[in-house]
Amino acid sequence: MDFKAYAQAFDEVREDFEETVRSFGIPFEDEESSPRSARAQVGCPHCDNNHASLWRSWISPACVACRTGEETATFFVSLKCTKDCYFCFNPNQEDYEYFRHHQRDIVAELEQAHAAGATFRHLAITGGEPFLHRQQVLAFVRRAKELYPGVHVRIYTSGDLLDDALLDDLRAAGLDELRFSVKPAETDGDQEQLFARMAAAVAALPDVMVEMPVIPGTLDEMKRLLRTLDNLGVRGINLLEFCFPLCNAEEFLARGFMLRQRPYEVLYNYWYAGGLPIAGSETESLELLRFAADEGLRLGVHYCSLDNKHSGQVFQQNKPFLLDRRFAAEHAWLSMDERDYFLKCGKVFGEDAEGLRAWAEDRAEGESAYDEDVPCLAFPLAWASAAREARPGATIGVSFNVLEPTDDGAPYLREVDLREEGRA
Numbered sequence: 356m357d358f359k360a361y362a363q364a365f366d367e368v369r370e371d372f373e374e375t376v377r378s379f380g381i382p383f384e385d386e387e388s389s390p391r392s393a394r395a396q397v398g399c400p401h402c403d404n405n406h407a408s409l410w411r412s413w414i415s416p417a418c419v420a421c422r423t424g425e426e427t428a429t430f431f432v433s434l435k436c437t438k439d440c441y442f443c444f445n446p447n448q449e450d451y452e453y454f455r456h457h458q459r460d461i462v463a464e465l466e467q468a469h470a471a472g473a474t475f476r477h478l479a480i481t482g483g484e485p486f487l488h489r490q491q492v493l494a495f496v497r498r499a500k501e502l503y504p505g506v507h508v509r510i511y512t513s514g515d516l517l518d519d520a521l522l523d524d525l526r527a528a529g530l531d532e533l534r535f536s537v538k539p540a541e542t543d544g545d546q547e548q549l550f551a552r553m554a555a556a557v558a559a560l561p562d563v564m565v566e567m568p569v570i571p572g573t574l575d576e577m578k579r580l581l582r583t584l585d586n587l588g589v590r591g592i593n594l595l596e597f598c599f600p601l602c603n604a605e606e607f608l609a610r611g612f613m614l615r616q617r618p619y620e621v622l623y624n625y626w627y628a629g630g631l632p633i634a635g636s637e638t639e640s641l642e643l644l645r646f647a648a649d650e651g652l653r654l655g656v657h658y659c660s661l662d663n664k665h666s667g668q669v670f671q672q673n674k675p676f677l678l679d680r681r682f683a684a685e686h687a688w689l690s691m692d693e694r695d696y697f698l699k700c701g702k703v704f705g706e707d708a709e710g711l712r713a714w715a716e717d718r719a720e721g722e723s724a725y726d727e728d729v730p731c732l733a734f735p736l737a738w739a740s741a742a743r744e745a746r747p748g749a750t751i752g753v754s755f756n757v758l759e760p761t762d763d764g765a766p767y768l769r770e771v772d773l774r775e776e777g778r779a
Contacts, residue, residue, distance in 0.1 A: 356729050357705040358750040362773045369622055376614065376631060380604040384634040387616035389641070391662070397641050398648070405694040407620075407663035409644060413591045413655025415532060415564060417477045417509055423696070424667030428468070429479040430461040430495065432488040437515040440538060441607075442568065444600035445483070447628035458488065461495050469502045477507045486516040489524075496528040507531045511566065513538070514552045522559040532562040534593075537580065539570055554587050562590045564655075568597035569643065571612065571635030578646055584654055591655030594643055597636035598629045598661060607633070620662050621697065621755055623771050627664045670696040672757050675766050682766060687722040688733045689756065689768075698756040698768070700733045701742065701776065707749040708732040714745045739776050751776040 373383065394406040401410045404422045408414075420427045434445050434454040445451055461480065468475075478499050485492050492510065499508050509532035510525075525533070533556050537549065556563045565584060569577060577594075584592060599607055599614060615632040619625070640658045647656040673696055676683055683689070688700045703711055708730045715723035715734050718741070723734040734742065739751050755772040 356731075358703070358707075358752050358773075358775070361704050361729065361731065362752065362775075365622075365772055372622060376618075379599070379601055381599050381607050381612065381614050381631075384613045384616050388634050389615075389637040391617075391620065393641065394660075397644055399644050404663055404666055407660045407666060408657065409641070410655065410657035411644060411648060412653065414657050415509070415562065415591065415593075415655075417479065417507055417532065418593065418657060418659065420477045422663065422666050423670040425670075426474050426476040427478070427667075428473075428475055429481055430464060431459065431481050431483060432461055432485060432491050433458045434483040435487055436483045436513075437487070438484070438513055438538065441603045442570075442597065442600060444598065444629045446602050447600055447630065455483075458491070461491060462498050465495065465498060465502065475499075475503050475506055477509075478503075479509050479511065481511040484513055484516065485510055486512055486521065489516075489521060493524050493528050496525065496530050500529045509534060511536065514549050517552045517556065519555060522555055526559050530560060532564065533560050534564050534566045537565050537567045539573055540576060550583060550587060553584075553589060557588045564589060564591040564593065566593040566595065568595040569636050569640045570597050571633060571639060572610075574639045574642060577639070577643055581643065581647060581652060581654060581656070582650070585650075585652045589654060591657060594640045594656065594658045596640065596659070596661045597633045598631055599633055600628070600630035618661070619665075621695070621772050623665075623669075623757065625665045626668050627661075629661060629664060632661045666696060669757060672759065673698050675758055679766075684721075686724075686768065687719075688724055688735050690735060690737075697771075698758070699736055700754050700756075701736045701739045702731055702733050702752040702754045702773065703742065703746075703749055704729060704731045704752070707746060707751075710746050711742055711749065714742070736776075 391406065394409060395402060397409060399409045399411055408422065417427070434448060434451055480492055480495060496508050499506055508530055510530060511534045514535050535549070535553055537546070540546065553563060581592065599612070613634045615634045618631045637660060644656055644658055647654065673691055676689065676691060676698055689698045692699050708725065711732055712725050715732060718738065723732060725732050733754065736753065742751060743749060752773045753776050754770055756768055756770050758766040759769050761767050
């Protein structure tokens with residue numbers, strides 16, 4: 356088996372995935388409207404997390420922590436909400452219907468985590484609408500500050516239930532950040548009332564920001580919103596890549612939306628429930644970054660792509676490789692790529708593998724792996740140039756891997772992609 360034949364298996368998985376997605380009724384765009392390579396061409400001063408997180412002026416420290424998921428956690432009391440957005444992805448959450456009508460004891464959950472030795476630097480409360488459960492939310496903020504002095508606590512809200520008394524209570528409890536979700540004009544009522552609540556929050560709390568998806572076709576509306584937020588003194592906005600949550604397909608079709616080509620940078624079973632990206636959202640998000648710079652807005656503007664949402668999962672799954680020295684030594688040909696957190700190695704196949712086998716063993720015993728059944732040879736990516744010198748013309752692949760838990764606790768290494776070196 357050569358490189359092309361081996362890589363074909365991953366192409367077939369992608370084709371099967373796309374065929375399954377089409378069954379939901381939303382077509383893919385014909386060509387990728389915003390290739391990921393365009394992110395580096397925006398001229399944004401901060402192009403982080405493998406170009407998945409672009410920002411200017413200011414970014415919430417919680418957003419930085421989210422990239423790896425280290426010492427962070429999100430809680431919700433219930434999934435009951437004051438809104439009914441057609442693009443909401445909460446129906447994808449586990450036990451969604453149950454938690455629309457039942458509540459969790461988030462203070463008890465936090466105390467249990469603390470008793471088990473969990474450490475947190477960033478905590479969040481989301482929903483549903485958290486302020487449907489005002490007392491539980493306030494109790495959580497107070498308890499978080501007691502258990503974890505210095506912890507950063509944020510809350511996500513539509514703002515519908517926010518009043519001056521609640522703002523006073525949130526300030527007294529020590530809330531660090533309040534994130535408003537601004538709904539598009541077609542689905543929401545009087546936004547002026549919401550802006551008044553934002554202004555009150557800006558006066559009361561350390562950081563106030565907005566987090567919302569960028570819906571294709573709303574560019575002019577979004578530009579006006581950015582100017583308004585800047586005038587209000589809002590600290591920043593997270594522009595989320597707009598996604599199809601695998602439900603309400605008729606709403607997306609009625610608006611003419613299409614799915615983005617290559618929805619995932621690396622195809623995998625990701626936990627994030629947001630769904631699949633809609634074509635055009637990233638293009639308009641990048642344009643809003645340019646607009647903020649051209650206008651000289653003080654407002655921090657952060658484009659959080661769907662790729663950015665996935666990096667924390669990859670890091671957390673592959674983290675045992677950094678901690679388990681024995682496992683790492685037994686897989687010495689692997690290394691964690693600090694750009695996207697996948698475990699990677701070089702691979703050659705067929706005659707190339709046979710031709711380089713002795714070379715690899717002589718170079719460093721135990722740092723390569725030969726599979727006679729394929730045949731293929733795995734070796735550290737750092738050896739790629741030397742391997743090409745040792746066997747000119749060899750096709751070298753980059754293997755992408757994640758660790759998955761097993762019933763016996765030992766990590767299972769799953770290969771999720773193979774790309775030709777130089778194109779990975």
